[in-house]
Amino acid sequence: MIIESLIRHSIDTPNKIAFIGADEEISYQNLLVRVRDVAEYLVEYSPKCMALRAENSLDWVIADLAALYAEIPNVPVPLFFTPEQVDHILVESGADLLVGDWDAWVENTAENAHSLDARLVGHAGNLSIWKRSVEDEKPLLTHTGKITFTSGSTGHPKGVCLSQNQLSKVSRALADTIATEVKCEKHLVLLPLSTLLENITGIYVPIIIGATSVVLNGEEVGLSGSSNFNPSQFALALAKYLPNSLVLTPALLMALIEVVKAMPVLAKNLEFVAVGGARVSPQLLDMAHSLGIPAFEGYGLSENASVVSLNTPSAYKAGTSGKPLPHIDVKVSNDGEIYVTGCVALGYIGQPFEQGWYATGDLGHLDEDGFLVINGRKKNQIITAFGRNISPEWVESEAQAFRALYGMVLVGDGEKSLSAILENPNVEQVTAALKQLNQRLPDYARIRTFITAQGLSSMAGFYTSNGRPIRSKFEQWMLSKTDEDDGRIITPINE
Template identity: 25%
Template sequence: MREFSLPALYEVPTDGNLTDLIRRNAAQHPDTAVMGRKVAGAWVDVTATEFLAEVRAAAKGLIALGVRPGDRVGLISRTRFEWVQMDFAIWSAGAVTVPVYETSSAEQVQWILGDSGAVGVIVETEAHATAVESVRGNLPELRHVWRLDRDAVGELTAAGADVPDETVDRAMSSAKADDIATIVYTSGTTGRPKGCVLTHRNFFAECGNVVERLKPLFRTGECSALLFLPAAHVFGRLIEVGSVLAPIRLGCVPDIKNLTDELAAFKPTLILGVPRVFEKVYNSARAKAQADGKGKIFDKAAQTAIDYSRATSGPEGPSLALKLKHFVFDKLVYNKLRAVLGGRCQAAVSGGAPLGERLGHFYRGIGLTVLEGYGLTETCAATAFNPYDRPKIGTVGQPLPGSVVRIADDGEVLIHGEHVFSGYWQNESATAEALADGWFHTGDIGTLDEDGYLAITGRKKEILVTAGGKNVAPAVIEDRIRGNALIAECMVVGDGRPFVGALVTIDEEFLGRWAAEHGKPAGSTAASLCEDPDLLAEVQRAVDEGNAAVSKAESVRKFRILSSQFTEEAGHITPSLKLKRNVVAKDFADEIEAIYRA
């Protein structure tokens, strides 16, 4: 057993809550731009004074319409200014925010709003409102639905016009540090998502220590962050609250189709992303270079950046020849790549899935250090991250200051600290299992080096994490797909991949009847029909049924029909018919690669 800790850098308030931050900002930095908002296609600054006033006005509306301290309010929207505004408005009414991914299915919306007992929900679009309405009959506690694209902010502001300032002041001060700030639902290995209860103390401990450890990236009046990750994800909330705590200017981008233009216009000094974002920037730049006939130059420049970064980690540093090559490519290539990120970006933070050592060295070599971190919803986002001044590429960094990371005898990563969640909402058994002996059991396997840098080497849990950072619970989709009589077995894949895929086996007993009904030759097998259009269409219908239970990011995009079965004899399944995923993945590695080859 091995453990490592760092002393806390931030003193967590004993009786305050997150609304104290926006009141403090208005008092100490009244004219400082703390937010950026898009108006008529252009970025407009929002000062600390303006942000507080708008939040209070919306909070008065929530109070006027019956939202009381401790009530849960859902929030379904893309990442935009109003998401942050409404999050703080809900807290300012003394209530609890329940984020829902805007890509969630109606079934997921019903579960999250119903399980949390939400009394109201703020949605962004008609599609979101339709999803809520389709299940509203099963949500007896839901009294209100507000739509952002129908001026929910104006509606709430008008509703609260007669609410006295003293009333909202009392509501803003009602929550204490150990009261619930938010319930974030996260995928489990079996069945429905569980609601992680995160308190105001959790966010103070998390965001306060992150900001202090990465102080050069959070300088008030100088730094800015552009958030294009889902604000419903706990990583997005870390950046939201951390930016307000610092404070620095925060911008939100709901649609990444025009991300390059947004970066150029906002000019952030700090960006946050998942590995897929950084992969896309690299791949797009390489593809453009190849199209312009400069592919060989780009590849040489990329290798030079990687070599330069690796050399800077060594005792002797880069050689003179390598320094000269790096200088030349900086003028020819690297400065153009930095310009794509807005031209002012000092660093980036990557989480959700491993970035990859080669890509990490590439970015540091071009002048943009990507700081990898590691965390879970249960740890209020980052529980380990690389320090700005001493990053170790290939690791997820050192523990959050004020916390302890322990490696158990079986290699599992255990966490202790004030940022660790208080439990799962109304789920005592799951809470007891996760928080055994005063430690949070992550389900991940890792190692700690002599300097306390953590490396994640495997996963005890069966949760997949795509390259986009989305957690996927295979059982939910697999059970639905197997509901089709033609399907014998299904295994979802996609760990570290750009999307979710699936390997499917056909029930040979049912196949004969299906083949006869569809005019297929007698004696047809899965091997002979694996490319048959009718069979593919039938399997696609089964996949569509599975996808209906999950969000778009979790849905299966491509599948492969296998010519053989998963068998106990081959070690693919246990006697109780549970999949041995590592064995299947090894034996059918070529089929998995075929899913992603295109």
């Protein structure tokens, strides 16, 4: 459906701009020509699987679409993955064609422990193409079109195998759901295209509805790595391109709110801002709406081709993740775990899914109006010494309303009270914000102590590749601290 839409628009609106890059614009007609050319070029090397690793660019878009066109399984590789994770991806996927930024990986030098047996065979635009020797080939699941590696709580991400049909299903559902309610003629890609959500919303959905998508490298929109953000650069990109739609994480929504507070005109063209990746505070959404930012929370997993549910202007309820998309069915087990069917991945590499319903590992419920409420991860539940079950994501999302609590991580499993770990060194600011936060929370979920630590967000091994805290690490780290340890002070919160 994605390629069919590209062909249709190349005939019906050949001169319409499909994508805008840093240095060029490309029409739907020219896009199809370039996609076909690159597809034919890739096929010459008889690839069994392609690994695409590069900064966001028009070349990335063309290579990705060429793989769809030629039906070559494609593995987008995030630039912020560690060398060990990239090695794991290549071994698991058996990728024998490397496209993009692989030069440092194939240099056979003594300093490079992750060198690859590969040879340079050509270029696709500005992207290098390397042919790699693969000794132990692993057969991919039948109909695999894309493999997305989810970064969980371990160092070895799982490869989720998705078919073109599943990618088309979710893209079509999003296009139908959004395009019928708002007019999104221009999308600004902010997240890395190696992220499945932005891959779908930044490339596939615009192609299906015949819109224009702006694709710049991360630094040009203010985002570098997985979590470093420059709001000033983001504001410049918004002012220059005036997008109608964005896809943000809660942290980036906070940044957008601050940008719009300083320059209200930057919200004028926005029609739809999807927010996902973590639970979003209703207060944060209310704050966004009061500034004219049309922010709507959604929910999804790679195992369900990225998006399961979404709030929209006509079906919106703060505190929920919206209604399931038309192609999705949701049910909740007796213990509160969410199950999804209708668009379930083929499986993990070498491990096909046998069941029709996918157990998400998330806790929540469907309310009386059919809106999906997500409480948090089942495995992340904090059980206090008093036997109260608390989803840390719930408390952390409530903290999003306070700038002083940015990046807060909640701990306290097995303890009498909960504690917060954060990077803000201003103890007075943090204390005041936590007191306000506690007023919103029931007694058993209130935070009694906190600890500040400089450089928290860059602590090795404490976060997954997409920025989610590895809670067991934080629990161990917190327990190892004394009242005063290396400048880190545990501060009690007095009522």
